[in-house]
Amino acid sequence: MIKTIAVLGAGTMGHAIAETFAMNGYPVNLYETYEPMRNSVKGVIEEELKFLVENDFIPEKNIQESLDRITMFSDLKEAVCDVDYVIEATPEKIELKQELFAQLDELCKPSAILASNTSSLALMEMVSNISEERKKRTMVCHWYNPAHLMPIAELSFFGNMDEDIFKEVEELYQKAGKQTVKVLKDVPGLVANRIQQGVAREVFSLIEEGVASPKDIDKALKFGPAFRYATTGQLEVADMGGLDIWCTVGDNLLSVMDNRKEANPILREKVKEGRLGMKSGEGFFNYPADKINEIKNEFNKKLIIQLKTSQNYIEK
Incomplete structure (x- = not known):
C-alpha cells in the first residue's frame, strides 16, 4: 500500500499534484531545485486552499493540515529515498526525464513506483536507462490542469507492470478523489x-x-x-x-x-x-492585466461547481 509520496517539480502541475495528495491525507515530499519557487510555493498552495474554503469545498481546518503534510526539498536523494511513490512533473524534455529516471532508479528503494505526468512522451523511451526490474514499476500518471480541481487521472497499463501494482496506484488516486482512466496503449496524447x-x-x-x-x-x-x-x-x-x-x-x-x-x-x-x-x-x-486574477477565479469557481455536482453521479 502506498503511504508516502514524492512530487518532483513545484511548478503549475507539480505543486497542485502535491496539494491534492496532501488534502487527502498523504504526506508529500515536494522537490524543487529553483530556490525562489521552493521558498514561495507553499504560499501559492495556501492561497489555493483558502479559495477552496471560500467556495465551500473544504473546511478551513484543512488548510494548515494540508500544508503541514508537505515538506520541501532541494536534495533529490533526501526527497525520494524512503517514499513509496514518486511522480515527476518536470519540463517535457526527453533527455531530462531519461536522466531523472536513471537517478531515481539508483536513489529509490526497490519497491518504489515511479511515474511521469507526461502525456506526450513515450514511457519506454523515458525509462530506457533504468534496470529491467525497475521498468516493471514505472508508469505514466497524467493529470489535467488545474490538477487540484480537475478530477481525471490517466494511468498507464502498457504491459510492463503487473496488475497488482497498477491496482495499488489506482487505489491511491481513487482515495485522492480522482476518476481514473486505464490507458492500455502508449499513444501520444493518451485519451x-x-x-x-x-x-x-x-x-x-x-x-x-x-x-x-x-x-x-x-x-x-x-x-x-x-x-x-x-x-x-x-x-x-x-x-x-x-x-x-x-x-x-x-x-x-x-x-x-x-x-x-x-x-x-x-x-x-x-x-x-x-x-x-x-x-x-x-x-x-482580451485579458486586461488588472482583471486576470478575477478571470482565473471565475474559471476555477465554475470547475468547483462542476466538481461538487459530479460527486452526485460519478461511478464509485
Missing part, C-alpha cells in the same frame, strides 16, 4: 488530450472559415456538446441518439470537416504576433 485536440481542430477551423465569431463558437460548444459531456460520455450520447443516425451524420459531415495534420494557421499567426492568450493579455479574447 483525454486526443479527444480535446479533435474538438479544438474543428473549433479553430470554424474560426478560420468565418462561420461564427469566437464568442459564438465557444457558446455553441458550452451549451451544445459540452453541456452533455459534463455528465455523459460520447459513446453514451451516440447510443442514446442511435448509431444509425450517427453513421449517417458522419458520412455527411466528416468529408467536409478539417482533417489537417498540423496546428491551424490561425494559431501560428497568433503565436507569431505574441498573442498567446491570458499569459500575454490577448488571444482570441
Whole structure:
C-alpha cells in the first residue's frame, strides 16, 4: 500500500499534484531545485486552499493540515529515498526525464513506483536507462490542469507492470478523489488530450472559415456538446441518439470537416504576433492585466461547481 509520496517539480502541475495528495491525507515530499519557487510555493498552495474554503469545498481546518503534510526539498536523494511513490512533473524534455529516471532508479528503494505526468512522451523511451526490474514499476500518471480541481487521472497499463501494482496506484488516486482512466496503449496524447485536440481542430477551423465569431463558437460548444459531456460520455450520447443516425451524420459531415495534420494557421499567426492568450493579455479574447486574477477565479469557481455536482453521479 502506498503511504508516502514524492512530487518532483513545484511548478503549475507539480505543486497542485502535491496539494491534492496532501488534502487527502498523504504526506508529500515536494522537490524543487529553483530556490525562489521552493521558498514561495507553499504560499501559492495556501492561497489555493483558502479559495477552496471560500467556495465551500473544504473546511478551513484543512488548510494548515494540508500544508503541514508537505515538506520541501532541494536534495533529490533526501526527497525520494524512503517514499513509496514518486511522480515527476518536470519540463517535457526527453533527455531530462531519461536522466531523472536513471537517478531515481539508483536513489529509490526497490519497491518504489515511479511515474511521469507526461502525456506526450513515450514511457519506454523515458525509462530506457533504468534496470529491467525497475521498468516493471514505472508508469505514466497524467493529470489535467488545474490538477487540484480537475478530477481525471490517466494511468498507464502498457504491459510492463503487473496488475497488482497498477491496482495499488489506482487505489491511491481513487482515495485522492480522482476518476481514473486505464490507458492500455502508449499513444501520444493518451485519451483525454486526443479527444480535446479533435474538438479544438474543428473549433479553430470554424474560426478560420468565418462561420461564427469566437464568442459564438465557444457558446455553441458550452451549451451544445459540452453541456452533455459534463455528465455523459460520447459513446453514451451516440447510443442514446442511435448509431444509425450517427453513421449517417458522419458520412455527411466528416468529408467536409478539417482533417489537417498540423496546428491551424490561425494559431501560428497568433503565436507569431505574441498573442498567446491570458499569459500575454490577448488571444482570441482580451485579458486586461488588472482583471486576470478575477478571470482565473471565475474559471476555477465554475470547475468547483462542476466538481461538487459530479460527486452526485460519478461511478464509485
